[in-house]
Amino acid sequence: MTLNEVSALLLEHDNFEILTHNYPDGDCLGCGYALCLGLRQLGKNARVITTDKPKSFDFITKLCDDGDFEPEYIVSTDVADEKLLGKNEEKYTGRIDLCIDHHGTNKVKAAHSYVEPDAAAAGEIIYELLRLLNVELTVDIANCLYTALSTDTGCFCYTNTTSRTLRIAADLLDLGCDSAYINKVMFETKSKRRLALEREILENMIYCADDKCAIIYTTLKMVEGMGDDETEGIASIPRQIEGVKLGITVREKQGGEYKISARTNGDFDASAFCRQFGGGGHYAAAGCTLRGDLGSVLDTIRSAAEKAL
Amino acid sequence: MTLNEVSALLLEHDNFEILTHNYPDGDCLGCGYALCLGLRQLGKNARVITTDKPKSFDFITKLCDDGDFEPEYIVSTDVADEKLLGKNEEKYTGRIDLCIDHHGTNKVKAAHSYVEPDAAAAGEIIYELLRLLNVELTVDIANCLYTALSTDTGCFCYTNTTSRTLRIAADLLDLGCDSAYINKVMFETKSKRRLALEREILENMIYCADDKCAIIYTTLKMVEGMGDDETEGIASIPRQIEGVKLGITVREKQGGEYKISARTNGDFDASAFCRQFGGGGHYAAAGCTLRGDLGSVLDTIRSAAEKAL
Numbered sequence: 001m002t003l004n005e006v007s008a009l010l011l012e013h014d015n016f017e018i019l020t021h022n023y024p025d026g027d028c029l030g031c032g033y034a035l036c037l038g039l040r041q042l043g044k045n046a047r048v049i050t051t052d053k054p055k056s057f058d059f060i061t062k063l064c065d066d067g068d069f070e071p072e073y074i075v076s077t078d079v080a081d082e083k084l085l086g087k088n089e090e091k092y093t094g095r096i097d098l099c100i101d102h103h104g105t106n107k108v109k110a111a112h113s114y115v116e117p118d119a120a121a122a123g124e125i126i127y128e129l130l131r132l133l134n135v136e137l138t139v140d141i142a143n144c145l146y147t148a149l150s151t152d153t154g155c156f157c158y159t160n161t162t163s164r165t166l167r168i169a170a171d172l173l174d175l176g177c178d179s180a181y182i183n184k185v186m187f188e189t190k191s192k193r194r195l196a197l198e199r200e201i202l203e204n205m206i207y208c209a210d211d212k213c214a215i216i217y218t219t220l221k222m223v224e225g226m227g228d229d230e231t232e233g234i235a236s237i238p239r240q241i242e243g244v245k246l247g248i249t250v251r252e253k254q255g256g257e258y259k260i261s262a263r264t265n266g267d268f269d270a271s272a273f274c275r276q277f278g279g280g281g282h283y284a285a286a287g288c289t290l291r292g293d294l295g296s297v298l299d300t301i302r303s304a305a306e307k308a309l
Numbered sequence: 310m311t312l313n314e315v316s317a318l319l320l321e322h323d324n325f326e327i328l329t330h331n332y333p334d335g336d337c338l339g340c341g342y343a344l345c346l347g348l349r350q351l352g353k354n355a356r357v358i359t360t361d362k363p364k365s366f367d368f369i370t371k372l373c374d375d376g377d378f379e380p381e382y383i384v385s386t387d388v389a390d391e392k393l394l395g396k397n398e399e400k401y402t403g404r405i406d407l408c409i410d411h412h413g414t415n416k417v418k419a420a421h422s423y424v425e426p427d428a429a430a431a432g433e434i435i436y437e438l439l440r441l442l443n444v445e446l447t448v449d450i451a452n453c454l455y456t457a458l459s460t461d462t463g464c465f466c467y468t469n470t471t472s473r474t475l476r477i478a479a480d481l482l483d484l485g486c487d488s489a490y491i492n493k494v495m496f497e498t499k500s501k502r503r504l505a506l507e508r509e510i511l512e513n514m515i516y517c518a519d520d521k522c523a524i525i526y527t528t529l530k531m532v533e534g535m536g537d538d539e540t541e542g543i544a545s546i547p548r549q550i551e552g553v554k555l556g557i558t559v560r561e562k563q564g565g566e567y568k569i570s571a572r573t574n575g576d577f578d579a580s581a582f583c584r585q586f587g588g589g590g591h592y593a594a595a596g597c598t599l600r601g602d603l604g605s606v607l608d609t610i611r612s613a614a615e616k617a618l
Contacts, residue, residue: 154464155463155464155465155466156464156465156466156475156478157464157465157492157496157497158492159488159489159492161482161488162482163479163480163482163483164479166465166475166476166478166479166482167475167476167479169465169475170472170473170475170476170479171472173470173471173472173475174472179468179470180468183466183467183468184574187466188466188545188548188549189549189550189551190549190550190551191550191551192516192520192550192551192552195511195514195550196511198507198511199508199511199512202504202505202507202508202511203508203512205504207501211501236497239497240497240498240499241498241499241500241501241504242498242499242500242501243501265493
């Protein structure tokens, strides 16, 4: 379907619920609230359904209350799979009328789906949709969409960033979005716990295979009480080190399980490395699970890395 | 003067030397080499003069050799003051024909000056200049200019980023610049020494004034053998911590001197804080110098912070 047809579907209805995924991030929240504000501007009822409202996104989630109306049309934004609806999965599975997303792997079974895998963020789609709907892009909407674009691209640094991403971001700056505040909160603020975690990770980092492999680990104790947003991005630490071809992150999970994330810079097959332990993934990013105690898991990974590199 | 007049001046001459500043960064090197390639495309002789060619910029500095010609026209790009020419200061001071820069504080005494303080990077000016000169923006030129823009804006994250910056970056992506490689080298690669330094800094970090102040320090021993590019950005670590109003970095220098950098998020006057020690600067970023041993310097700073906050 085309974006014009998406726009026509929205114009036909009046009472919307907009679903976002669990562990909500800047893209799904930015999309949900931008679309909600846009639909309200068109005289419709709309609310955003979230599993959680992380504090750092207050400036977005405060923009719309839930309103008082019976929803008749369910839209999902940035949701790749009903499983990702978290506590809302049961209620909404099979009930989604329109799915708007940018994940090529989208599995949502909706009456209508609009998926654009080339969009760096679902926010790019919502931006163009609101333009088609002749919604006035207010500063609030611009803030939502800038957050969507900047968070899904690591502030325009990740390889998914395209010229379209940058041009839309330029438009949002011209519309007066507060990129200074958003960038500060999203990219330049670390909790004390996060910094302490980074310190502990760096203290315990293991180099092996002639420094071509770096291994970091977190234990349950190290991340106690920390949300997913506070531990995000940890896995990119070892891969960033000059000369490291294989960066490995070992995360202790409940019940003696250890999640292994392998990251490479494209000159070593992370997927093949993880397959030997029953895992898999992509060439540059893959994972597997090991059982045992931390020492033996680290030994296993280390020997495998020495062998492979 | 207008950019059209700058372009006319360049067309009138044939043998160029392009000056960059000492401790060369992505902006001055990107500008220098993009302009050099552009002038050569117009059939002119040109070379770039640098004090140094940092390894991480090999992909830029390999683009032009020195050529064999007598220079008759000296252009500086991104140089705010002749003092910043480093070892080339004496040779070129008073000899610069055309200064192209984006520092509002530019002090270069050139025959002609074109300074655009609103440009996030001097690369924005060179981009528009090459367009005016009808130079074909090759992939090599696009790589130079993308490096200039992205490094001076922290990959479009700093507050100097404007919609113009983003639109030019979008054009450079469309021209085929290798943003993936450039971003990886510029923003996602850390040396082992840098990581070890970060670890040591985090180990020794001091919180005070009810955690509203965080102090980090580096000693000469901690940064032994490290270049300026490897220690860059350290001063932003304490300011990034949630709840911290005043982030202080203490750097040991030769002869028992300690350079103090104070950074705030705009809700505390760093300049006033540093003035009590004979320093100064801006509201959000200021500095001063203290003498003594590390322990007493840290005590002095700590007491002052406790008092001020």
